[in-house]
């Protein structure tokens with residue numbers, strides 16, 4: 001659909017074709033529509049219907065096109081009416097499919113008559129009786145049923161204008177500049193005359209024409225616009241053959257040409273370089289009307305039949321002004337004529353082309369702007385329009401095609417320039433959509449990249465981070481480039497390389513962030529493994545305090561750390577971590593591993609845990625002998641000595657726990673503190689990292705705590721010592737063996753009594769059987785609790801009874817007297833005087 005600037009040659013060729021085609025269409029239109037049967041029968045011309053216009057003069061006014069005055073008597077160009085009239089005539093959209101001819105000649109030489117007969121126009125014809133000028137100014141009319149614009153020009157050498165040759169020159173120049181075919185009308189008897197044959201006027205026209213060509217040649221590189229001069233000799237009697245008249249005229253014209261003052265570079269030019277000539281003669285209209293009509297009909301074929309060897313509207317004569325630009329073109333030519341400027345046609349054509357190309361471009365752009373409005377909403381909403389590129393190309397192509405179609409006929413250089421301007425304008429309008437689409441695409445691709453990487457990391461159990469990121473990055477970039485290419489229109493200076501670079505940068509930045517996260521995750525996993533790896537061996541080592549306790553711990557630490565580091569380095573390879581990142585991560589890993597170890601050590605040296613360890617150590621030494629057999633203390637044993645030894649040995653263990661200090665120096669661990677490294681210190685200052693002071697981490701607990709632990713342990717050890725002592729006493733306080741012999745001797749009778757008595761024996765058996773059942777069914781516990789509960793209940797009841805019994809009121813005195821006798825009563829009375837008597841009284845009242 002798009003037309004390229006470079007194919008201007010094709011456009012010119014197309015224009016030629018259009019011109020040819022337009023003429024063909026005219027012929028076909030005329031052939032298809034004969035005006036009247038009478039006219040056809042009167043025709044002596046070709047049988048293709050071209051002669052039908054012989055009756056045009058007789059045709060009704062309605063059939064004829066309206067004429068209009070193009071330039072009035074006051075030399076004013078009728079700007080207002082021309083364009084509408086052109087539209088009325090149906091020629092506005094004719095493009096190059098029209099022709100323009102004008103007539104030139106002395107006044108009242110039958111010009112209007114001839115035009116009306118040739119083209120079916122409606123120009124005024126002079127009234128025979130009055131014999132005065134009828135055509136004033138310049139008139140224009142469309143040929144009947146033909147795409148020919150005919151100009152009837154005011155006659156030269158008129159009585160009315162007298163000496164004033166101004167208008168006839170102007171109108172002649174105007175006709176020459178605009179018409180393809182200029183009919184020069186003259187009486188036969190004027191041939192050979194200078195003024196009568198308008199030779200003076202033609203000389204002026206030729207001179208201006210040369211000036212015109214001089215300017216034109218400079219601009220159009222030697223291109224020549226030829227004009228056809230068709231000499232029509234009226235009232236040809238036939239005495240002098242046409243050839244002779246023609247020779248006279250040609251000779252006169254050559255003479256005029258030779259006498260011209262030619263501009264530089266055209267001194268040697270011939271008249272035939274710029275003009276073609278044709279000659280025809282018409283019989284006397286009044287004396288030989290039939291012959292006159294026949295001759296006119298024959299002449300018409302030259303205007304309407306392209307196959308006619310003398311066809312006048314040949315393509316080379318066409319001025320290449322599209323019909324819609326004609327009003328502006330003719331108006332500006334007239335203005336040039338009026339202002340006496342040189343008729344610089346190429347300039348005029350350029351001006352016209354600029355004017356029209358602007359108009360056409362604006363119209364095409366307005367339609368285009370309306371069509372692309374819809375894109376804005378989509379692009380601004382963040383959507384990626386799949387078809388945006390194709391749609392933009394389509395709308396731009398449509399606008400350009402419209403412009404090419406209408407403006408391609410105008411001045412090629414201007415057309416190309418204006419086309420470039422339009423293309424730039426179209427591209428500028430589409431550019432925001434292109435950029436918006438890229439922005440949206442960028443966003444979508446980034447989001448897709450991130451989610452794809454995360455999804456693969458979630459779904460693939462053994463993923464290689466580097467591979468996942470690499471392949472997804474490649475995919476995202478390929479997707480972006482492919483989609484960006486779709487919106488990248490030809491004939492623009494748009495590029496996507498910047499956006500591609502930016503996308504790559506952002507993908508890399510996301511990948512880096514993800515890698516940092518992933519590294520953190522990996523390091524956390526490694527740290528967990530370190531913790532796990534340290535836990536048991538460290539616990540075991542610390543449970544057995546010894547001089548080499550820390551050697552075992554640090555050996556384990558080294559092994560675990562080595563394992564962790566190699567795991568990190570192996571995984572870091574697939575993460576594409578930089579050396580700096582690896583170094584920093586390894587430092588962090590060592591620190592964290594050490595902190596984990598310290599945490600485990602702290603856990604194992606917490607007050608209660610350490611106390612238990614010390615107690616165990618003490619007990620191992622105090623309660624068990626060298627063979628690990630528990631000791632049973634006998635009075636003769638040296639409990640004090642054993643206690644002191646075990647206690648002192650255990651106390652000596654406390655300093656071992658207080659500092660991480662291996663016996664073997666090669667096992668000692670040394671890590672850099674944060675204060676050693678400025679970067680780490682800066683991170684600590686920013687609060688991103690915790691302060692790490694390695695030497696301080698070697699101290700497990702302080703001297704004060706050491707003393708406190710020692711004191712606490714001593715107390716526990718003392719308690720164990722006392723316990724041991726007690727166990728010795730209890731073993732001493734045991735029942736001696738002979739007591740059992742005494743018991744058997746003393747209880748022999750009772751035992752025999754039970755064994756011999758069936759009742760007692762049966763009761764004993766029942767008791768034994770019950771005991772067996774209880775033991776067998778493991779009912780000892782429940783039975784004990786039941787017994788206890790019953791005991792408690794009995795105890796409670798007994799308690800209640802006793803309490804209620806002892807809380808009874810004291811008996812009254814007389815009752816006491818009765819119970820204890822009067823002697824005692826008197827004695828009681830003797831002792832209970834004063835307050836005692838009152839108390840009894842109070843008790844009695846309470847009882848009542």
Ligand SMILES: Nc1nc2c(ncn2[C@@H]2O[C@H](COP(=O)(O)OP(=O)(O)OP(=O)(O)O)[C@@H](O)[C@H]2O)c(=O)[nH]1
Nearest residue numbers: 107108109110111112113125126133134135155285
């Ligand atoms: N003798 C003769 N008279 C003609 C011929 N054609 C037209 N006339 C007559 O000449 C007179 C003038 O004709 P117009 O057609 O008005 O002539 P014109 O050249 O258009 O006149 P202006 O427009 O006034 O310059 C009319 O009366 C016509 O009838 C012709 O071929 N021979």
